[in-house]
Amino acid sequence: MNRAVIFYSLDGNTKDAAQKIAEALGAACIEIETAEPMPDGKASRILYGGMLSSLKKRPPIKPLADDPESFDEIILGTPVWAWKCAAPVRSFLADYAVADKVTAVFTCSGGADDSKCIADLKTMLPNIRCTVMLADRNSTYANGNAVRLKKFIAQLRDAE
Ligand SMILES: Cc1cc2nc3c(=O)[nH]c(=O)nc-3n(C[C@H](O)[C@H](O)[C@H](O)COP(=O)(O)O)c2cc1C
Secondary structure, three states: OOEEEEEEOOOOHHHHHHHHHHHHHOOEEEEEOEOOOOOOOHHHHHHHHHHHHHOOOOOOEOOOOOOHHHOOEEEEEEEEEOOEEOHHHHHHHHHOOOHHHEEEEEEEEOOOOOHHHHHHHHOOOOOOOEEEEEEOOOOHHHHHHHHHHHHHHHHHHHOO
């Protein structure tokens, strides 16, 4: 099966997970990038990104390196922003008509709860079969990431 891991990452956590998943599955790994850079500084990023996500805004993104429509299945990765998916992921889903191809989602969050983010994504993605929540590298929950990621990858392998 022709699969792609497509992700957005502002601070590298989701990117790190995306690369591990793609490598384990032999899948393409494609980054979503905003057309304009996000502001510098943690507080500005949280304020601006939080506002974008709260209001379900869709900031312009660059064209992806590969056409997502050319893949059979997409594994989507997003940081949790304001209890939702990151705004550039919403842009991706608006720009490319591939929602039906997304069968799995992984999230990276500062806390230990991505339920609202997954509920938000499920309103746009009808075919999600498995999900995993990973914690930011600076979170106390990050020590469980390796086990959660391994289980997620095993589920994806079983689904092949
Ligand atoms: C704009 C913004 C909003 C965030 N909102 C949340 C949130 O609602 N809940 C949470 O647990 N973490 C939140 N975080 C923390 C990120 O989800 C967390 O740091 C994640 O690991 C970042 O992934 P990345 O390194 O791939 O960008 C937020 C971070 C940013 C920048």
